[in-house]
Amino acid sequence: MPSAFFKYAAVASVMAAILLATSPIFADGTSSSAKIDQISDPLADRVLDMFRFEPNFVALKTGERVTFNNSRGQHTVVSVKGLIPDGVEKISVANTASETLTMDVPGLYVLTCKVHGRYGMVMLLAVGEPDAWKNPPESWTRKLSGRHDEKLQELLAKLDAKFPR
Numbered sequence: 001m002p003s004a005f006f007k008y009a010a011v012a013s014v015m016a017a018i019l020l021a022t023s024p025i026f027a028d029g030t031s032s033s034a035k036i037d038q039i040s041d042p043l044a045d046r047v048l049d050m051f052r053f054e055p056n057f058v059a060l061k062t063g064e065r066v067t068f069n070n071s072r073g074q075h076t077v078v079s080v081k082g083l084i085p086d087g088v089e090k091i092s093v094a095n096t097a098s099e100t101l102t103m104d105v106p107g108l109y110v111l112t113c114k115v116h117g118r119y120g121m122v123m124l125l126a127v128g129e130p131d132a133w134k135n136p137p138e139s140w141t142r143k144l145s146g147r148h149d150e151k152l153q154e155l156l157a158k159l160d161a162k163f164p165r
């Protein structure tokens, strides 16, 4: 129904304005928080991109926030056991339009969607100083396979390109 749509659009734009207002930009151009959307796009050129996090690679300073939007339908955000920093509690976001996490522990985090991970719905979250990141980090205790791994290798290549060591 059109009127319901416009009402929704108005609410969405107000919410976007609020989000912008609460996301200060640092002098070096980085933001103090990131927003990740979860997308279903059956027309994508590659199977690897049909279900995806957008963006799928984000670097944050320690203590900054990340907001995961659209954990609905079949989309979820879960950390991959063995591919997050030691001692960090499992990340699990489901059945919510939006959830914000504060990233207090530096390191590399591999996140996936329970349902679409096998299509390559994987993302990489890098927290803290680039000096502390390794590819792969010593704390990583497992490997992925199939499209999981294909996407992860792309993301690690992005990490290396952006932060050459």
Ligand SMILES: [Cu+2]
Residues within 6 Å of the ligand: 038, 051, 074, 075, 076, 113, 114, 115, 116, 117, 121
């Ligand atoms: Cu999904």
